[in-house]
Amino acid sequence: MPNPKKKTSKSKRNxxxxxxxxxxxNVTYCQCGSATLSHCICPGCGTYRGRQYVATQEAHAE
Known part of the structure; x- marks a missing residue:
């Protein structure tokens, strides 16, 4: 099995x-204040770009 002839420098290794x-x-913050991934529905309030997509417990309480 071949072995390296010279030591690899820190610069080359890095x-x-x-x-x-x-x-x-990519974390963005929803209008409700919870952190969400971009282009995903907010797990806290169930909205995406201002529209309600998923009914949550908070929506049923209102």
Whole structure:
């Protein structure tokens, strides 16, 4: 099995690892104040872009 001839420098090693990071999710805040992912229905109030899509317990209480 072949082995490396030279030690890989810190710069080369870090440049190779530059794309290995975990992406940060795009978090937006709904009008109700809860954090949601973009382009998704809010789990707190069930709205998306100002329209009610999912009936929640808060909607039944009103």
């Amino acid at each position: 440049m190779r690892r530059s794309h290995d990071r975990v992406p940060v999710p």
